[in-house]
Amino acid sequence: MTALRSQSHLKELEDEGIYIMREVAAQFERPVLLFSGGKDSIVMFHLALKAFYPGKVPFPLMHVDTGHNFSETIEFRDRLVEKYGVDLIIGSVQESIDEGRVEEETGPDASRNALQTVTLLDTLKKHQVDAALGGGRRDEEKARAKERFFSHRDIFGQWDPKNQRPELWNLYNGRKKPGENFRVFPISNWTEMDVWQYIAQEEIEIPSIYFAHERRVFNRRGVWLADTEFINKMDDEEVITKVVRFRTIGDATCTGAVVSEASNMEDIIQEVASARETERGTRHDDKRSETAMEDRKKQGYF
Amino acid sequence: MSNSNTDNAYLNMDMLRFTTAGSVDDGKSTLIGRLLYDSKSIFEDQMEAIEKTSKSSGEEEVNLALLTDGLKAEREQKITIDVAYRYFATPKRKFIIADTPGHTQYTRNMVTGASTADLAIILVDASKGILTQSRRHAFISSLLRIPHLVVAVNKMDLVDYNESVFDEIVKDFEEFARKLDVSDVTFIPISALKGDNVVDKSENMSWYNGSTLLHHLETVKVDAADNVLDFRFPVQYVIRPGMHFRGFSGQVASGHVRPGDEIMALPSGISSKVKELVTRDGNLEIANPRDSVAITLEDEIDISRGDMIVRKDNVPTIRNEFEAFLCWMNERELDVTKQYILQHTSRQVQVFIEEIYYRMNVDTLSREDAHELKLNEIGRVRLKTSQSLFFDPYQINQKTGSFIIIDPTTNVTVGAGMIRAGSTRSKNVDVEEAKDLVSPNVTWEPWNISRQEREHRNGHRAKVLWFTGISGAGKSTIAKVLEQKLWEQKKQTILLDGDQVRHGLNGDLGFSAKDRKENIRRVGHLARLFFEHGNIVLCTFISPYANDRAFVRSLFEEEPDFIEVHITCDPKTAQERDPKGLYARAAAGEITGLTGYDAEYEAPMSAEITINTDKMSVEKAVAAIMEMIA
Ligand SMILES: Nc1nc2c(ncn2[C@@H]2O[C@H](COP(=O)(O)OP(=O)(O)O)[C@@H](O)[C@H]2O)c(=O)[nH]1
Numbered sequence: 001m002t003a004l005r006s007q008s009h010l011k012e013l014e015d016e017g018i019y020i021m022r023e024v025a026a027q028f029e030r031p032v033l034l035f036s037g038g039k040d041s042i043v044m045f046h047l048a049l050k051a052f053y054p055g056k057v058p059f060p061l062m063h064v065d066t067g068h069n070f071s072e073t074i075e076f077r078d079r080l081v082e083k084y085g086v087d088l089i090i091g092s093v094q095e096s097i098d099e100g101r102v103e104e105e106t107g108p109d110a111s112r113n114a115l116q117t118v119t120l121l122d123t124l125k126k127h128q129v130d131a132a133l134g135g136g137r138r139d140e141e142k143a144r145a146k147e148r149f150f151s152h153r154d155i156f157g158q159w160d161p162k163n164q165r166p167e168l169w170n171l172y173n174g175r176k177k178p179g180e181n182f183r184v185f186p187i188s189n190w191t192e193m194d195v196w197q198y199i200a201q202e203e204i205e206i207p208s209i210y211f212a213h214e215r216r217v218f219n220r221r222g223v224w225l226a227d228t229e230f231i232n233k234m235d236d237e238e239v240i241t242k243v244v245r246f247r248t249i250g251d252a253t254c255t256g257a258v259v260s261e262a263s264n265m266e267d268i269i270q271e272v273a274s275a276r277e278t279e280r281g282t283r284h285d286d287k288r289s290e291t292a293m294e295d296r297k298k299q300g301y302f
Numbered sequence: 303m304s305n306s307n308t309d310n311a312y313l314n315m316d317m318l319r320f321t322t323a324g325s326v327d328d329g330k331s332t333l334i335g336r337l338l339y340d341s342k343s344i345f346e347d348q349m350e351a352i353e354k355t356s357k358s359s360g361e362e363e364v365n366l367a368l369l370t371d372g373l374k375a376e377r378e379q380k381i382t383i384d385v386a387y388r389y390f391a392t393p394k395r396k397f398i399i400a401d402t403p404g405h406t407q408y409t410r411n412m413v414t415g416a417s418t419a420d421l422a423i424i425l426v427d428a429s430k431g432i433l434t435q436s437r438r439h440a441f442i443s444s445l446l447r448i449p450h451l452v453v454a455v456n457k458m459d460l461v462d463y464n465e466s467v468f469d470e471i472v473k474d475f476e477e478f479a480r481k482l483d484v485s486d487v488t489f490i491p492i493s494a495l496k497g498d499n500v501v502d503k504s505e506n507m508s509w510y511n512g513s514t515l516l517h518h519l520e521t522v523k524v525d526a527a528d529n530v531l532d533f534r535f536p537v538q539y540v541i542r543p544g545m546h547f548r549g550f551s552g553q554v555a556s557g558h559v560r561p562g563d564e565i566m567a568l569p570s571g572i573s574s575k576v577k578e579l580v581t582r583d584g585n586l587e588i589a590n591p592r593d594s595v596a597i598t599l600e601d602e603i604d605i606s607r608g609d610m611i612v613r614k615d616n617v618p619t620i621r622n623e624f625e626a627f628l629c630w631m632n633e634r635e636l637d638v639t640k641q642y643i644l645q646h647t648s649r650q651v652q653v654f655i656e657e658i659y660y661r662m663n664v665d666t667l668s669r670e671d672a673h674e675l676k677l678n679e680i681g682r683v684r685l686k687t688s689q690s691l692f693f694d695p696y697q698i699n700q701k702t703g704s705f706i707i708i709d710p711t712t713n714v715t716v717g718a719g720m721i722r723a724g725s726t727r728s729k730n731v732d733v734e735e736a737k738d739l740v741s742p743n744v745t746w747e748p749w750n751i752s753r754q755e756r757e758h759r760n761g762h763r764a765k766v767l768w769f770t771g772i773s774g775a776g777k778s779t780i781a782k783v784l785e786q787k788l789w790e791q792k793k794q795t796i797l798l799d800g801d802q803v804r805h806g807l808n809g810d811l812g813f814s815a816k817d818r819k820e821n822i823r824r825v826g827h828l829a830r831l832f833f834e835h836g837n838i839v840l841c842t843f844i845s846p847y848a849n850d851r852a853f854v855r856s857l858f859e860e861e862p863d864f865i866e867v868h869i870t871c872d873p874k875t876a877q878e879r880d881p882k883g884l885y886a887r888a889a890a891g892e893i894t895g896l897t898g899y900d901a902e903y904e905a906p907m908s909a910e911i912t913i914n915t916d917k918m919s920v921e922k923a924v925a926a927i928m929e930m931i932a
Contacts (some may be wrong), residue, residue: 026537
C-alpha cells in the first residue's frame with residue numbers, strides 16, 4: 001500500500017527545479033534562460049534538458065557578455081549551444097558602451113559588472129522577454145535569503161523588496177501586466193555544496209577553469225585576480241604564476257581565483273566541504289560595500 | 303562546511319524543511335545563528351562580517367542573531383519583515399529553515415513559511431511562559447497541518463535551568479494544544495545563547511533525558527505530510543516533440559502510478575492506460591509523490607495544462623462550490639462582491655468568495671461574526687468558481703486541497719486557502735440531500751414541548767459530544783467514565799454506541815462506505831432527537847469519513863453545543879489494546895475494511911478537542927472534556 005519516497009535531497013531539489021522549469025514554460029510567452037557559462041547556469045540548463053525531455057528546451061539561452069571573459073567559458077558556451085541545438089541571445093556590454101547607454105568605469109578597480117545591468121535590461125526589453133531564469137541561490141548572500149522563486153520586476157526591471165508576492169505551497173503566481181517581467185530562480189533552495197554534488201552525481205561537464213590549472217595572477221587586497229588585458233594593474237602589483245582554480249565564474253576583472261590543487265570533482269567537493277569562505281567572498285564586486293549585492297539587485301541585476 | 307562528509311554520504315542524505323516561530327525577543331535569531339554556528343555552517347568571511355557589525359554597534363559578544371539578518375532597511379531598523387530561507391546541513395540531513403519573524407505581518411508570514419514545512423519550532427521564553435503569540439503559532443501550525451511540532455523552551459539559563467519551570471510550560475501548552483489537531487509535539491529545554499541542548503547535550507539539565515534539538519531535527523520522519531494513497535497528477539505542460547510523442551508532464555502530487563495502470567483524465571472523464579513514465583534518465587517503473595515525470599498513454603486523448611490524471615476508481619471531488627479556511631494576506635480587505643482569480647494545482651479559474659461564515663480569532667480560537675477579512679485574518683468561507691476544481695480536503699491531501707487567491711487588478715497574491723469540503727450549499731452535495739431527506743407529503747411539526755423548556759427544567763443545556771477515532775483509541779472508555787460523572791452531577795445523559803445501534807435500528811447495515819454513511823446518517827438524527835429531549839448525548843462512533851461527520855455537524859449547525867471530540871493514539875497502541883479483538887481478526891484475515899488497519903480514517907481538521915490517549919490518562923481526558931462543557 002505505502003509506496004515510500006526514495007528520495008535523496010538532490011533528487012528532491014532536482015524534482016523541484018524541473019517543476020519550476022515547466023511552470024515557466026507554461027505560464028510565460030517568451031522566457032529565456034540566463035546563461036553565464038558558470039556552474040549554476042549549467043545546472044539550470046541540465047534541469048531544463050530533463051524538464052522537457054524528449055522534447056527540446058523550449059526557450060533560448062541569453063548571455064550578458066561583458067566582453068571581459070575567460071576564453072574557456074565562451075568556448076564552453078558555444079559548444080553547448082551547438083550540441084543541444086538551442087538558440088543563443090547575446091547582450092553585449094561593449095555595444096551598450098558604444099551606443100552611449102553606459103559609461104565605462106576607469107581606475108584600477110574598473111569593472112563592467114555594474115554596467116551589465118543596463119545591457120541585461122535592454123536585451124530583455126528588445127526580445128520582449130517576460131521571464132528570465134536565473135541561477136541565483138538563496139544561500140549565496142544575505143540579501144537573497146528572502147528572494148522568491150518567482151520574483152516580480154516592475155516595468156523598469158526593478159525589484160521592490162517590499163512588494164514581493166507571498167509564495168505558498170508549490171503555487172507560483174506568474175501573472176503580470178504588459179511590460180513587466182519575472183526573474184525566476186529554479187535552484188533557489190540549493191547550496192553551493194548541493195550544486196557541486198549534483199554536478200558530480202550527474203557527471204555534468206563544466207568549463208575547465210573550475211579545475212586547478214596554472215595561471216598568471218596578482219594579489220589585490222587579498223583576492224587573487226587573473227592577469228588579463230582587461231585589468232589595470234597598479235605598479236606594486238606583481239604578477240606570478242600559481243596553481244589556482246575558480247569557484248565562481250563572472251567578469252574576469254572581478255572574479256577572484258583560489259589557490260588550489262583540486263583537479264577533479266572529488267577534490268573540489270572535498271575543498272568546498274572544508275572551505276572557510278563563501279564563494280562570493282572571492283568576488284571582488286561584493287566586497288565594495290556590505291550591501292553591494294542588494295543595491296545591484298534593486299537596480300535590476302538579478 | 304567542514305563537517306559535510308565527502309565519501310558519497312550525501313547521496314543518502316534527505317531533506318527536512320522547518321519553520322521557526324517566536325515572539326519578538328524570544329531568541330529565534332539567536333537560535334538559528336546557534337544552529338548554523340554549532341553545525342559549522344558559517345564561513346569565516348560571514349563570521350568576520352558579523353564580528354565587525356557587532357563591534358560597530360557596541361555589543362560585547364558576537365551577536366549570532368546578526369547571521370540571519372537580511373535586508374538593509376531591516377538592518378537599519380533592526381527588524382525583520384518577511385520570510386527568509388536559511389540552509390545548513392549535517393552529515394545526516396540537509397535543512398531548509400523558513401524563518402518567519404514575529405512582527406506585524408505575522409500571520410501572513412507564518413502561513414507562508416508553514417505551507418512547505420515538515421516541522422515547526424515554536425520558541426517560548428522560559429522566563430515568560432506561554433504567551434498569546436505561542437498559541438497563535440501552534441494554531442497556525444495545526445491549521446496548515448505541519449506534521450511535527452517542537453516547543454523549544456528557550457532561555458533556560460535565566461531560570462536556573464529549573465525543571466519545574468519547564469514542566470509548567472509543558473503543562474500549559476498541552477492544555478491549550480488539546481483544542482488543536484496536532485499529533486506530534488516534542489518539548490525541549492534549551493538556551494540558544496549558551497548552547498544548552500541545541501547541538502550538544504546540556505550539562506546544566508541532567509533532569510532532561512530527551513534529544514537535543516539538532517538530534518531531533520536529524521531523526522524526525524521527513525515525508526509525513528505526503529499522501530501516498532490517492533494518485534493525483536496535475537498536468538503542468540504537454541511535451542510534443544513530434545507527431546509520435548505526447549508526454550503529459552508534471553510532478554506527482556500524491557499516490558503513485560505504474561505503467562499499465564488504468565487512469566482517467568479530468569475534466570473529460572476519458573479513460574486510458576499508462577504506457578510509460580518518461581524521464582531523461584530512463585523510464586520509471588513507478589512514480590511516487592514529488593517525482594517529476596512525463597506520462598504517456600496508450601490512447602490518444604486530449605489533455606492540456608490544468609487537467610488532472612487520476613485513477614478510475616479513486617477520483618477527487620469535482621465541484622465548483624466549496625468551503626475553505628482562508629488567510630487574507632493583503633492590505634486591501636477581502637471583497638465578497640469582487641471577482642478574484644483562484645490558482646489551484648496547475649489551474650487558474652475565476653472565483654467569488656461568496657460568504658464569510660466566521661472569522662477565527664487566532665489568539666483565543668473562538669469564532670467571531672465577520673463581514674470582511676482583513677490582512678492577517680483567517681476565516682471560514684464559501685467560494686464559487688467559474689469551472690469545477692478537482693480537489694480533496696486539505697486535511698487529506700495538501701497538494702490538491704490548497705489554493706491561492708490573486709487580485710486581478712494588481713496580480714498580487716492576496717489570499718491562501720485550505721479546502722475543507724464541498725460546500726453544503728451547493729445543489730448536489732450529498733450532505734445537503736441527506737439532511738433534507740423528507741418522506742413524500744409530509745410537513746414538519748414543531749415539538750410539543752420545546753428543548754428550551756426541557757433545558758430549563760433539567761437545569762443544564764443539551765449537548766452533543768461526538769467521539770470519533772479508530773477502534774481502540776479509547777472513545778468508549780472515556781465516554782463511559784464521563785457519563786458516569788455527569789450522571790452523578792444529576793445531568794440528563796445518554797450514551798449512543800456503535801455496537802448498540804447496529805443491533806436493531808441499524809441492524810440492516812454492513813461496513814461498506816455506503817452503509818457506514820447511512821449508519822452515521824441515522825445516528826445523527828437519533829442524536830438530534832435525544833438532543834431535542836434535553837440530553838447531553840454522548841456518541842461513540844469510529845465515523846471515519848470527514849464528510850459523514852460534516853453531515854452530523856450540519857444537523858446542529860446553529861447550535862454551539864455540538865462538540866466533536868477526536869480521540870487519537872498511535873495505531874500501534876490501538877492494535878495492542880484491541881478491546882474488541884478486531885485487529886486480531888483483521889490480522890488473521892477474518893475481516894476486512896477495518897478502520898485504522900486496512901481502511902482509511904480521515905482525521906478531523908478542527909475537532910473542538912483532541913485527546914491523545916498515548917499521552918493522557920482517562921481521568922485527565924475526562925476532566926478536560928468536563929471543563930470544556932461546563
Ligand atoms: N539569557 C538568554 N538570552 C537569550 C537566549 N536566547 C536569546 N537571548 C537574548 O534574547 C534577545 C533576543 O534574541 P533574538 O535572537 O534577537 O530574538 P528574536 O527577536 O526572537 O530573533 C537577545 O538579547 C538575545 O541575546 C538564551 O537562551 N538565554
